[in-house]
Amino acid sequence: MAVVTMREALNQALREEMLRDENVFLMGEEVAAYQGAYKVTKGLLEELGGKRVIDTPITELAFAGLGVGAAMVGLRPIVEFMTFNFSILATDQIINSAAKMLYMSGGQFKIPIVFRGPGGSAFQVSSQHSQALESWFAYFPGLKVVMPSTPADAKGLLKSAIRDDDPVIFIEQERMYGNKGEVPDDADFIVPLGVADIKREGTDATIVARSLMVPVALKAAEVLEKEGVSCEVIDPRTIRPLDIGTIVDSVKKTNRVVVAEESHPFCGVAAEISSEIMERAFDYLDAPVKRVSGADVPMPYAKNLEDLAIPNVDQIVAAVRQVAYLD
Amino acid sequence: MRKRTPEPARVGAEDTSATGVMDQEMAETAAGSPSQQTRDVKSAQKNRLADVDRETLISIYRQMLLVRRFEEKSAEAYSSGKIGGFCHLYIGQEAVAIGAISAIRKDDYVLTSYREHAHAIAKGMSPESVMAELYGKSTGCSRGKGGSMHMFDKDVNFLGGHAIVGGQIPLATGVAFASKYKGTDQVTLCFFGEAAVNQGAFHESLNMAQLWKLPCIYICENNQYGMGTSLERAMSSQDISQKARAYDIAAEFVDGMDVLAVREATQRAIERARKDYLPTLLEVRTYRFMGHSMSDPGNYRTRAEIERHQERDPIKLFSASLKEEGVLTDSEFQSIEAEVKEQVEQAVRFAEESPLPAPEELFTDVYANPIEPGKH
Numbered sequence A: 001m002a003v004v005t006m007r008e009a010l011n012q013a014l015r016e017e018m019l020r021d022e023n024v025f026l027m028g029e030e031v032a033a034y035q036g037a038y039k040v041t042k043g044l045l046e047e048l049g050g051k052r053v054i055d056t057p058i059t060e061l062a063f064a065g066l067g068v069g070a071a072m073v074g075l076r077p078i079v080e081f082m083t084f085n086f087s088i089l090a091t092d093q094i095i096n097s098a099a100k101m102l103y104m105s106g107g108q109f110k111i112p113i114v115f116r117g118p119g120g121s122a123f124q125v126s127s128q129h130s131q132a133l134e135s136w137f138a139y140f141p142g143l144k145v146v147m148p149s150t151p152a153d154a155k156g157l158l159k160s161a162i163r164d165d166d167p168v169i170f171i172e173q174e175r176m177y178g179n180k181g182e183v184p185d186d187a188d189f190i191v192p193l194g195v196a197d198i199k200r201e202g203t204d205a206t207i208v209a210r211s212l213m214v215p216v217a218l219k220a221a222e223v224l225e226k227e228g229v230s231c232e233v234i235d236p237r238t239i240r241p242l243d244i245g246t247i248v249d250s251v252k253k254t255n256r257v258v259v260a261e262e263s264h265p266f267c268g269v270a271a272e273i274s275s276e277i278m279e280r281a282f283d284y285l286d287a288p289v290k291r292v293s294g295a296d297v298p299m300p301y302a303k304n305l306e307d308l309a310i311p312n313v314d315q316i317v318a319a320v321r322q323v324a325y326l327d
Numbered sequence B: 001m002r003k004r005t006p007e008p009a010r011v012g013a014e015d016t017s018a019t020g021v022m023d024q025e026m027a028e029t030a031a032g033s034p035s036q037q038t039r040d041v042k043s044a045q046k047n048r049l050a051d052v053d054r055e056t057l058i059s060i061y062r063q064m065l066l067v068r069r070f071e072e073k074s075a076e077a078y079s080s081g082k083i084g085g086f087c088h089l090y091i092g093q094e095a096v097a098i099g100a101i102s103a104i105r106k107d108d109y110v111l112t113s114y115r116e117h118a119h120a121i122a123k124g125m126s127p128e129s130v131m132a133e134l135y136g137k138s139t140g141c142s143r144g145k146g147g148s149m150h151m152f153d154k155d156v157n158f159l160g161g162h163a164i165v166g167g168q169i170p171l172a173t174g175v176a177f178a179s180k181y182k183g184t185d186q187v188t189l190c191f192f193g194e195a196a197v198n199q200g201a202f203h204e205s206l207n208m209a210q211l212w213k214l215p216c217i218y219i220c221e222n223n224q225y226g227m228g229t230s231l232e233r234a235m236s237s238q239d240i241s242q243k244a245r246a247y248d249i250a251a252e253f254v255d256g257m258d259v260l261a262v263r264e265a266t267q268r269a270i271e272r273a274r275k276d277y278l279p280t281l282l283e284v285r286t287y288r289f290m291g292h293s294m295s296d297p298g299n300y301r302t303r304a305e306i307e308r309h310q311e312r313d314p315i316k317l318f319s320a321s322l323k324e325e326g327v328l329t330d331s332e333f334q335s336i337e338a339e340v341k342e343q344v345e346q347a348v349r350f351a352e353e354s355p356l357p358a359p360e361e362l363f364t365d366v367y368a369n370p371i372e373p374g375k376h
């Protein structure tokens, strides 16, 4: 196992899968000659050539739709959004075409495509460049939504996403590209979609966290450990389909749960998880499920305000203390 | 063999008159005088008849009549509640889909909008499977899950039936991209209404199609209305074929009431697409005789306007040419009419007798690789 950054792990996944299957191609803004706005696609143009690694004009709606059309007739496109903020222009093709094609064609046209790129909060880029959109995409049957939190997961999940025959929304956290971790060297290493990972085992409370909130939750668990509270941290990794079973099993053991997310609370993924827990494990709960979400405001620019908008260790610690009735 | 259009390809006036395509000016002058225009079309059509073999002419005529009768029957079934949802008829526009699709190969691709019954049948789908889809039956081409607006058939490369105005344009561009990527010489026909030209999807797609040299033929069916809004009320510059210039794409303005004119223009576009992976924009001027959909009373057009266009009914024009040139005799016309009638009745019987989709079908075809969460 080598220690690599999230960025390198994603790059390895892209490279390996493109070498494995020549129907896989990558397109997006600045992915080729510029080596990727975030350098995730570094070196791919040189190694795989301009037929496979394609710079697009700034035309999100049409290149997303072009990808879906190519997928209808057997190619396996990887469409990079420079950031998911710009996927908003392409949502017509993602939702009205990609998500529904198989169904409305009575099973005739599958759409094996990956829409990927950075999402979530970035560093002081304000409202239009710093937002978490997973609940939008996760809303739609026909889409799969994946959010890795470690380099190994990033690599293994991206490889699964590329091999999957359905449209997958793959959201990489912009702040996490430089995070390092061990990644298996094995070219056949994959992480299956739809399987949650227990990032830390514990007995007193469950923290469900995804993407950027996973390292934050793990730090909170360390703090709480010192106070004698043992936390289990679960990372669903795939938002749709959601491995609710693993979460519910944990809740049955700990009887207390906090769901942490950087996205807005209203109609968010944490709301969905809370509801599922209520339906499936109400009798096991010793306290109401507590959510810790990003502030319900557009992302501000000023550093002090931005810090206030994104959940931190203290907020998660406080939430766990609350469900454990420690205050 | 026709000389290849030099790059950057644009069909100029010279080329246009040489091939007998009605240019914009001709169309506009003729517009005030329908009978004059009818005569022009007929004589132009007669000149073209000579270039097409008899079997093809008959098959084109039969198809036009088939989709006309098919849709008249669909309208009946809709009115009696057997067909639900939106139902957009193509009556009046038949020359466009049938002329264009008659020019392509079986392995070429077709994508269009929600007004697609004719395109589906012309591409080789059976009237039975299309009617059954309208009826929402399990034997429908999309197993009852698509309906009038979402016909698909992988076997004949008919790729839908798309109901977001302009949505099929990027998709078709991607299908053409895939042909080039795989190195095949398949072309893609992409049909859309003139109102779709105002969508970003149109402009974004044409830009990429010429930038990347993709074998996509964009066929704008300019029936002059988007629902109740006339072209004049919706488009600042109404010369649609001219818009191709912005993207350096070859374009032609075509009389959409002349099935052979559409066929020939498509053939020229196909030549560019197959050999050189070049896109083309065809603006095909046509008119729909019915409302936008079955629920549209059509108060935004006068009776006189509709009648004026009905004088140039593409089926009437074509049958007149076939008759005058002696391609078909009266009794042959009659037997085709009878055969088509039987075909449509058979389609209706098939749809009526077919079973509804099983309730379990509600949950199938959501994912190609369904995942049971938590299972490794």
Ligand SMILES: Cc1ncc(C[n+]2csc(CCOP(=O)(O)OP(=O)(O)O)c2C)c(N)n1
Binding pocket: B113, B115, B163, B164, B165, B192, B193, B194, B195, B196, B197, B223, B225, B226, B227, B292
């Ligand atoms: C994006 C979008 N906006 C609005 C509609 C509703 N709508 C359906 S058809 C139509 C008119 C389209 O006209 P045109 O493109 O000229 O095609 P035609 O119906 O004349 O064949 C409208 C507004 C839609 N389906 N999609």
Ligand SMILES: [Mg+2]
Binding pocket: B193, B194, B195, B221, B222, B223, B224, B225, B226, B227
């Ligand atoms: Mg129209």
